[in-house]
Amino acid sequence: MRGTKSKEKFSQELEMSRSNYSRIESGKSDPTIKTLEQIAKLTNSTLVVDLIPNEPTEPESEQVTLDLEMEEEKSNDFV
Secondary structure (H helix, E strand, O other), X not given: OOOOXXXXXXXXXXXOOHHHHHHHHOOOOOOOHHHHHHHHHHOOOOOOOOOOOOOOOHHHHHXXXXXXXXXXXXXXXXX
């Protein structure tokens, strides 16, 4: 991600200690959104954050119901 820059140089550009940057890079620490934005800027990247609902939204629930009804109709056709 940091290209050819050393951890020391990259962490300086992020205005954080080398040890903090090393923990982020190794997965031992989670970066803040602000840090991710800084990393994206320094690496000429776009930061994308997706929020995915854990439960289906209303239209999806309706679709699941319709799918189940269709499956029941198909199974009744064979009886």
